[in-house]
Amino acid sequence: MNDTIAAIATPFGSGGIGVIRISGSKAFDIASTLFSKRKNRPEGSSILESHKIYHGYIFEPETRDIIDEVLLIPMKGPRSYTAQDVVEIQAHAGTIVLRTILDEILSLGARLSEPGEFTKRAFLNGRIDLTQAEAVADIINAKTASSLKFAASQNLGTFKNEIQDLREKLIHFLALLEVNIDFPDDVEPFEPSPKEMGLIDDVLGKCTEFIRQHDDACFLKEGIRVTIGGAPNVGKSSLMNRLLEQDRSIVTAVPGTTRDPIEEGLNIDGIPFVITDTAGIHQTDDLVEIIGIEKAKDHITRSDLVLFLKEPGTRFTDMEFEKVVPLEYQSEGKAIFVINKIDLDEGDLPKLSETYQHIPKVEISALLNIGITELKQKIVNICIAHLDMEKSSVVPNLRHKKALEQAVESLKLVKTGLAQRAEEETLAIDIKHSIDSLGTITGETASLDILDSIFNNFCIGK
Structure with missing residues (x-):
C-alpha cells in the first residue's frame, strides 16, 4: 500500500468532464511534473497547496506539448478519500485524452489501480469501515x-x-x-x-x-422479480412491452414466438422490479419449445410475483392456472390473474373458481393501454403492503x-x-x-x- 496508484475515475466515452485520480506518496510529485499554470512555455509547478483548485494545463514533459486544459485538485493526506496524498485531475472527457494523461502519470512511477483499490485504501487506512465501503458501491x-x-x-x-x-x-x-x-x-x-x-x-x-x-x-438493491406466465399467444410479450413502455419482446401472431425468458428492469413508484417474459406453457412435442417451457417454469418458481395471463373467449380450468402458478404462490397471494385483450368482443371473460377467489384480478388491454396503471398499482401493493420502510434506516x-x-x-x-x-x-x-x-x-x-x-x-x- 506504499506505492502510488492512478486510474480514470469516470466512465469511458465522450462527455463534458473526465476525472483521473492519483493516490500515494508520489501523487503530488507526479502532478507537479505534469501540471503547468501557463500554456506558453509550460513547466512543472513545484508548489501545490492542499485543498485548492488550480486551473492550468497537463503537458508532455519531454516535448512540452500541451495535452489538455484541466482543473487540478491536490489533497494532502489524511484529509482525502484514501487518507493518503491524493490528486484529482478534471480534464475533458474523451477516451484518447484521458488515456494519454493516464499514460503520462504511469510513466512517472504510478501503477494502474486494481478494482476498488482507492476505496480499499480508505478502509485499510481507517477512514471508513467495511459497511461504508460497501455503501459506496451501493450508491453507484x-x-x-x-x-x-x-x-x-x-x-x-x-x-x-x-x-x-x-x-x-x-x-x-x-x-x-x-x-x-x-x-x-x-x-x-x-x-x-x-x-x-x-x-x-x-x-x-x-x-x-x-x-x-x-x-x-433487500429488493431495493436486487429488484422484485415478477414473471409473466400463461399459455401461448395470450399477450405476454405485449404486456411486457407495455409495462416497460418500449418494444423489448418480439410480438407476432404466431404462437411460441418467445422461447428464452427475457428480463428487463422496471421502476414503479420508486420500487425496482425485474420483469420476465416467458415462453407459453402448453403441451408440445417440439424439443426447443419444451426447453423454453422448462425455463419459464424455473423463472416462475424463483419469482416474487406471478402475472397469470388469460384472454377472453377461451376454455379455462383451474388445472391450467395450477400448471403455471406454484402451489405456495396460490395460497400466499403471490399471483395476479390478468385478463388481457378485453378490447376484443370474443366471448365471456374467464373466471377463477371459488377456490381461488382470493387471487386478485385485473382486466387489461396491453394493446390499447387499458388497465395498465391499475395493474402496476396492484403489483406494488401486493409486493410491499407488509413493509414499513420509514422505520428502517439501513x-x-x-x-x-x-x-x-x-x-x-x-x-x-x-x-x-x-x-x-x-x-x-x-x-x-x-x-x-x-x-x-x-x-x-x-x-x-x-x-x-x-x-x-x-x-x-x-x-x-x-
Missing part, C-alpha cells in the same frame, strides 16, 4: 431513490455505529466473564444481574431485527445477514448456557464468536478473502 449502483437513501445512510456510518454499539455491549459482558475465569478466588461466582442479562436480549433482538430488515427490503446486505445469523446462533447458545449454568469458559467462547461475527460486518475481524471479494466488485478508479 442505486436503481431507485429509496435504495440511494439507504446506501447514503450506510455511507454516513449509521449501520457501523449500530453494530459497534452491539459489540460494545457484548464486550462488556465478556469482561465480566473473563474476570471470573482469570480471578476465581477474588470475585463472587458469576451471576449476571437482570440488567446484564438484558444486554444479551437487546443484542439478540437487534440482530434479529436487522435480519428481518434484509428479508423485507438495509443489511446478504453478507451482513449471514454474519448476523452467526451472531444470533452464538447468542442463543449463550442464553441456553446461562439457563443451564454452564461454565464461564463455555459462555465466553460463544460470546467471542458473536463479537467476531459482528466484527466481520464492519471489517474489524474480516478475513482477506472477504475483503478481496468485496473490493473486486468495484470499478477501477473507485
Whole structure:
C-alpha cells in the first residue's frame, strides 16, 4: 500500500468532464511534473497547496506539448478519500485524452489501480469501515431513490455505529466473564444481574431485527422479480412491452414466438422490479419449445410475483392456472390473474373458481393501454403492503445477514448456557464468536478473502 496508484475515475466515452485520480506518496510529485499554470512555455509547478483548485494545463514533459486544459485538485493526506496524498485531475472527457494523461502519470512511477483499490485504501487506512465501503458501491449502483437513501445512510456510518454499539455491549459482558475465569478466588461466582442479562436480549433482538430488515427490503438493491406466465399467444410479450413502455419482446401472431425468458428492469413508484417474459406453457412435442417451457417454469418458481395471463373467449380450468402458478404462490397471494385483450368482443371473460377467489384480478388491454396503471398499482401493493420502510434506516446486505445469523446462533447458545449454568469458559467462547461475527460486518475481524471479494466488485478508479 506504499506505492502510488492512478486510474480514470469516470466512465469511458465522450462527455463534458473526465476525472483521473492519483493516490500515494508520489501523487503530488507526479502532478507537479505534469501540471503547468501557463500554456506558453509550460513547466512543472513545484508548489501545490492542499485543498485548492488550480486551473492550468497537463503537458508532455519531454516535448512540452500541451495535452489538455484541466482543473487540478491536490489533497494532502489524511484529509482525502484514501487518507493518503491524493490528486484529482478534471480534464475533458474523451477516451484518447484521458488515456494519454493516464499514460503520462504511469510513466512517472504510478501503477494502474486494481478494482476498488482507492476505496480499499480508505478502509485499510481507517477512514471508513467495511459497511461504508460497501455503501459506496451501493450508491453507484442505486436503481431507485429509496435504495440511494439507504446506501447514503450506510455511507454516513449509521449501520457501523449500530453494530459497534452491539459489540460494545457484548464486550462488556465478556469482561465480566473473563474476570471470573482469570480471578476465581477474588470475585463472587458469576451471576449476571437482570440488567446484564438484558444486554444479551437487546443484542439478540437487534440482530434479529436487522435480519428481518434484509428479508423485507433487500429488493431495493436486487429488484422484485415478477414473471409473466400463461399459455401461448395470450399477450405476454405485449404486456411486457407495455409495462416497460418500449418494444423489448418480439410480438407476432404466431404462437411460441418467445422461447428464452427475457428480463428487463422496471421502476414503479420508486420500487425496482425485474420483469420476465416467458415462453407459453402448453403441451408440445417440439424439443426447443419444451426447453423454453422448462425455463419459464424455473423463472416462475424463483419469482416474487406471478402475472397469470388469460384472454377472453377461451376454455379455462383451474388445472391450467395450477400448471403455471406454484402451489405456495396460490395460497400466499403471490399471483395476479390478468385478463388481457378485453378490447376484443370474443366471448365471456374467464373466471377463477371459488377456490381461488382470493387471487386478485385485473382486466387489461396491453394493446390499447387499458388497465395498465391499475395493474402496476396492484403489483406494488401486493409486493410491499407488509413493509414499513420509514422505520428502517439501513438495509443489511446478504453478507451482513449471514454474519448476523452467526451472531444470533452464538447468542442463543449463550442464553441456553446461562439457563443451564454452564461454565464461564463455555459462555465466553460463544460470546467471542458473536463479537467476531459482528466484527466481520464492519471489517474489524474480516478475513482477506472477504475483503478481496468485496473490493473486486468495484470499478477501477473507485
